[in-house]
Amino acid sequence: MRSDHELYRQLRALPAGLLLAEEVPAFDRLLGRERVARVALIRAVGTVVSACRDERLKDAARDWLRSLMKDPEEKVRRYAAAALPKFASGAAEESAILDALKVSGEERERRRLAEALEKVGGEATLRAVAAGETSEVSVRKVKAGMARKSGGVSARIDVRIPFRLGSMVHLRCRRGLESFVAEEMSGSPFKVREVRAGCVIADVTREFSLAEAHALRCFDTLSFPLGVIRNPGAPSAVDELAALIASASSVRLMELLTAGAPRYRLSLDGASAKVIDRIAERAYALAPSVLNDPKSAAWTIDVISSPLGAGVELRPRVSPDPRMHYRTAAVDAASHPPLAACLARVSLGTDAEVIWDPFCGSGLELVERAMLGGVRRAVGTDIDPAAVALARANFDAAAVRDVTGEFIACDFRDAPLKVGLGRGSVSLVISNPPLGRRVRVPNLHGLFADLFKVSAEVLRPGGLLVFVNPLRLEPEGLPLRLEHRRTVDLGGYDCRLEVYRRV
Ligand SMILES: C[S@@+](CC[C@H](N)C(=O)[O-])C[C@H]1O[C@@H](n2cnc3c(N)ncnc32)[C@H](O)[C@@H]1O
Structure with a gap:
């Protein structure tokens, strides 16, 4: 293991072109255990070539990694599956990983192949899951990856929001600027309900669009409050948060104001990736039409501590900001x-x-x-x-x-x-x-x-x-x-x- 890491450090220092022109052919000439002893090269190719600017080198690296999915050595296949998603992959890569999954009996390898499919998978992966060929792949993550590829990461600002959906908004601002935000509201679709440090809570008085809301210039972000979790430390908080994300008004707002599949990012300070994953998985079970996507989403779910517990808010990403x-x-x-x-x-x-x-x-x-x-x-x-x-x-x-x-x-x-x-x-x-x-x-x-x-x-x-x-x-x-x-x-x-x- 130690020598793997040492070899990786040495190979990582080499230029992408040299790795592909010399190290890869030398690796390909090796057999069995000798190949396993040099798997660090696969990792180094993933890191170095994916970061270079030469598209031809990237294509060559991706094709090589795909060919390794048929390698007789489990460790070689596993390393190749981890490196492959770093490159723009399509149906050929997906199919190579699925083929490897069909014959793999090693739990460790199956997990790594499933993770790769969650990143590069598409319709074929969804079919494989439906056919019971794998239980390791998260359908939610595959769908989020597919939606990401289709683009569209900003909320639709011209759509009118029906009155019952957004009956209250939080307009957040830098502390000290609240009175500007409140005063600017006169004549707008909002009426001040309460002023807190860095936030003006407003009732919505009529239908509005995000574009109309952004005629106001003194607030920083606008969000829709979804509810409060009274005891954020309790084990039940995961389910409560998932239920708020998947609540009818939250889902409806995301569906209405997103072009394409609605995706949200969960902003929850101090939470591990595992906890975020659990919350996202539960929310998906309740509302499969909205997907968690930490990389690019038109919505953020903010969890903000308050004296009453943890406030949960749905914040659209308005980009570019029409005010600018x-x-x-x-x-x-x-x-x-x-x-x-x-x-x-x-x-x-x-x-x-x-x-x-x-x-x-x-x-x-x-x-x-x-x-x-x-x-x-x-x-x-x-x-x-x-x-x-x-x-x-x-x-x-x-x-x-x-x-x-x-x-x-x-x-x-x-x-x-x-x-x-x-x-x-x-x-x-x-x-x-x-x-x-x-x-x-x-x-x-x-x-x-x-x-x-x-x-x-x-x-x-x-x-x-x-x-x-x-x-x-x-x-x-x-x-x-x-x-x-x-x-x-x-x-x-x-x-x-x-x-x-x-x-
Ligand atoms: C905080 S920034 C201003 C930002 C600006 N309001 C904006 O919208 O981008 C301060 C500016 O003061 C300029 N500055 C610093 N010392 C200066 C001086 N003695 N005379 C004129 N400008 C100065 C800097 O070059 C800088 O662009």
């Missing part, structure tokens, strides 16, 4: 889009004729604010020319009518001169600045002190500075008055969203 239609690409330190939307909403109803984001990055705050209306001129500056190019591309893609965008690469301190932002010329300074985490800043304190200074200069009397402040720093001796401050979770650490008015 204008985003051509993102910078590394791009804003969390709903945060940008919340920053934009802070200044709703006040003068926003001329807006400036001193640290515009990819420009989300400027676009979000321009889309709310009342903006004539939007100015973005960033020290990184690549970010500026991206902000300009995003702003152009957003195509907000009657707003001119100006984007210039410079240090924000030079912007008043370089861009022509004269004293008292700006209505709103809006920004998610560098917070000293993802973007390194040599003197963060100095940067924020200067932001206060420059904002006080360029803002009109009555104008607003809206930004995220990672420091406990206030503008001293400047004509800026704090109007609003709240703590916001920026993805694992707290900052303050602050609003100052130029007095």
